Amino acid sequence: MRAGDHPRLLLVEGETERRLLPELLEANGVVWSKDEVPVYIEPMGGFDKFWRDGVIRTHLKAARREAVGLIFDADQLEDRRWKTAVSKCRSFAELPALPPAEGWIGASTAEGPRFGVWMMPDNQSRGYLETFLHFLVRDSDDPLYQHAKNAVQGALERNAAFDPIRGRDKAEIHTLLAWQQEPGKQLHDAIKHRVLHPESDLAAPFVTWFRTLFEL
Amino acid sequence: MFETFKLHNYRGFSEFELTGLGRVNLLVGANNSGKTSILEAVGLLASGGDLRRLWSSMRSRGEWIFHERTRGQETGLALPYLFHGYHVDLGSAITLEAQRSDGERVSSRLEVVVPPDEYPRQWRQGRNFRRRYADDGDGDGDRAELRPLLGCLDIKVDSTVTQKLPISEGWGIALHDFIDLTTARGGKTEEAVPVRIITTAAMAPDELVEIVDRIQLTEEESHVLEALQIVDKRITQFRPTVARATNPQMFGFGANRYGVILRLEGHPTVLPIGTLGDGAWRILGLALGLTAAKGGVLLVDEIDTGLHYTVMEKMWRLILEMAERLDVQIFATSHSRDCYESLAAIADPQAPERSRVTIQRIEPARPRAVSFSEQDIINAAQRGIEVR
Numbered sequence: 131m132r133a134g135d136h137p138r139l140l141l142v143e144g145e146t147e148r149r150l151l152p153e154l155l156e157a158n159g160v161v162w163s164k165d166e167v168p169v170y171i172e173p174m175g176g177f178d179k180f181w182r183d184g185v186i187r188t189h190l191k192a193a194r195r196e197a198v199g200l201i202f203d204a205d206q207l208e209d210r211r212w213k214t215a216v217s218k219c220r221s222f223a224e225l226p227a228l229p230p231a232e233g234w235i236g237a238s239t240a241e242g243p244r245f246g247v248w249m250m251p252d253n254q255s256r257g258y259l260e261t262f263l264h265f266l267v268r269d270s271d272d273p274l275y276q277h278a279k280n281a282v283q284g285a286l287e288r289n290a291a292f293d294p295i296r297g298r299d300k301a302e303i304h305t306l307l308a309w310q311q312e313p314g315k316q317l318h319d320a321i322k323h324r325v326l327h328p329e330s331d332l333a334a335p336f337v338t339w340f341r342t343l344f345e346l
Numbered sequence: 347m348f349e350t351f352k353l354h355n356y357r358g359f360s361e362f363e364l365t366g367l368g369r370v371n372l373l374v375g376a377n378n379s380g381k382t383s384i385l386e387a388v389g390l391l392a393s394g395g396d397l398r399r400l401w402s403s404m405r406s407r408g409e410w411i412f413h414e415r416t417r418g419q420e421t422g423l424a425l426p427y428l429f430h431g432y433h434v435d436l437g438s439a440i441t442l443e444a445q446r447s448d449g450e451r452v453s454s455r456l457e458v459v460v461p462p463d464e465y466p467r468q469w470r471q472g473r474n475f476r477r478r479y480a481d482d483g484d485g486d487g488d489r490a491e492l493r494p495l496l497g498c499l500d501i502k503v504d505s506t507v508t509q510k511l512p513i514s515e516g517w518g519i520a521l522h523d524f525i526d527l528t529t530a531r532g533g534k535t536e537e538a539v540p541v542r543i544i545t546t547a548a549m550a551p552d553e554l555v556e557i558v559d560r561i562q563l564t565e566e567e568s569h570v571l572e573a574l575q576i577v578d579k580r581i582t583q584f585r586p587t588v589a590r591a592t593n594p595q596m597f598g599f600g601a602n603r604y605g606v607i608l609r610l611e612g613h614p615t616v617l618p619i620g621t622l623g624d625g626a627w628r629i630l631g632l633a634l635g636l637t638a639a640k641g642g643v644l645l646v647d648e649i650d651t652g653l654h655y656t657v658m659e660k661m662w663r664l665i666l667e668m669a670e671r672l673d674v675q676i677f678a679t680s681h682s683r684d685c686y687e688s689l690a691a692i693a694d695p696q697a698p699e700r701s702r703v704t705i706q707r708i709e710p711a712r713p714r715a716v717s718f719s720e721q722d723i724i725n726a727a728q729r730g731i732e733v734r
Contacts, residue, residue, distance in 0.1 A: 134730030183695070188725035191716050193707060193732045241712055 411518030540642030690727030
């Protein structure tokens with residue numbers, strides 16, 4: 131099935147989300163079969179690409195479409211991205227001016243499929259998917275976790291190349307993963323092997339949003 | 347051009363609406379979703395409520411009444427099939443309305459009313475009813491109309507009743523009542539707007555040949571030739587053949603692609619168009635239908651019939667170009683993905699707000715078609731979005 135055909139479609143920014151979300155959701159009880167995925171996850175290639183050519187509106191018109199969801203990072207100016215979403219979606223959905231903490235789900239146009247929006251990490255704060263992953267760290271008091279954060283800070287002080295604002299959350303997570311029993315694991319594997327803890331209470335609102343939007 | 351179209355109480359629909367219409371509109375949807383009914387309804391509105399144009403398709407579907415009369419038989423159009431729920435009674439009405447791109451609204455209403463006390467002369471002249479006339483006993487020599495009428499169908503265009511048709515037993519409208527109307531109007535069929543229909547069976551040979559004849563040596567002839575060349579580049583000329591007229595028997599039975607001959611480049615002999623197969627006939631029919639529908643509406647059921655996917659893009663290009671030049675609005679149906687994906691090739695990503703090309707998905711549960719603009723059509727083709 132292509133993105134075009136599946137009754138339930140989730141548009142995300144990139145490949146990381148595409149690989150990671152099924153692991154996260156499956157760990158939270160959503161059955162995810164590779165042959166018949168419950169939701170088709172389509173990477174758009176960045177926030178700006180969501181809004182090109184009215185693609186979302188076309189996706190909403192597809193035959194037998196039940197629901198379409200969007201997930202994008204809040205980035206550093208969280209209200210700017212949300213405002214963009216509100217304005218770009220105006221012709222087919224009425225997003226609230228302020229993003230709700232539980233994520234937004236509503237109707238799209240008259241008789242259209244369900245439409246939902248989630249702004250990572252939690253619709254309220256700045257950040258990215260990787261910020262959300264920090265919520266999945268088993269024990270935030272874990273000294274190793276603290277050490278990973280310190281190490282990243284130290285790296286920045288030694289002129290490490292990554293973006294100190296945009297890249298910090300990601301660097302911290304990957305650093306932590308580098309020190310696990312099987313180092314160098316990819317993010318989705320980290321969830322699969324429970325290095326990160328998908329059933330964390332902090333992940334629950336996202337899982338609930340997903341299950342409600344897609345009726346799974 | 348219609349921008350929106352709405353119907354009430356017609357066939358399978360209690361209400362239905364098409365919006366965001368453009369010059370070329372492709373209706374898609376599951377089998378039995380009512381695509382053909384909507385084509386029919388558009389044609390009915392465009393032609394000013396002219397029910398006669400429904401006759402041949404209703405007949406082929408078996409939607410007719412038949413009565414043995416004392417003097418011969420009477421066949422006619424069975425009204426219940428046109429009304430939603432097959433229910434007709436005094437007061438039942440079908441409404442068709444549209445908003446045109448110039449802002450004008452047009453509407454047509456078919457309503458079953460009580461027959462007038464004074465039956466119009468042409469009703470009383472119905473051939474098969476003569477025996478039923480009888481002196482009404484009031485001594486003035488007039489014969490009273492004894493037709494058993496269940497009602498009268500008033501056909502209104504905007505707010506004027508343009509036709510009144512008697513409804514006989516079985517809620518049918520006898521064919522000869524339509525014929526009488528024609529004579530009453532001096533034998534001319536007035537059409538509000540020229541409407542041409544091409545059904546799945548393609549254009550009838552007689553009609554096609556008549557149009558070919560008409561365009562000989564006109565400017566349109568070269569455009570129609572271009573159309574034929576989509577199917578076979580070697581075609582250099584086409585003509586109606588006189589042989590058909592003198593030998594109707596020979597061409598009558600089983601021959602359904604006759605009456606036109608072709609010249610092919612590098613080919614010494616003249617060929618009948620039938621040699622080229624279904625596709626040539628089909629494209630010729632489309633081009634001629636467009637020509638004949640100038641200023642009006644062309645309805646094409648199953649537009650991709652007989653056409654290979656490789657010619658579809660060229661077909662759409664041709665259709666859009668001719669439709670724009672001749673000011674024809676087209677409504678077509680199709681089941682095929684190739685058909686609508688090839689529409690994307692002629693869709694313009696920079697299209698202005700009003701689309702030239704649209705796809706309308708008919709879903710029985712929804713009172714309004716899902717309307718795809720040019721941009722939507724391009725997106726759908728590029729991303730494999732299922733429009734049907």
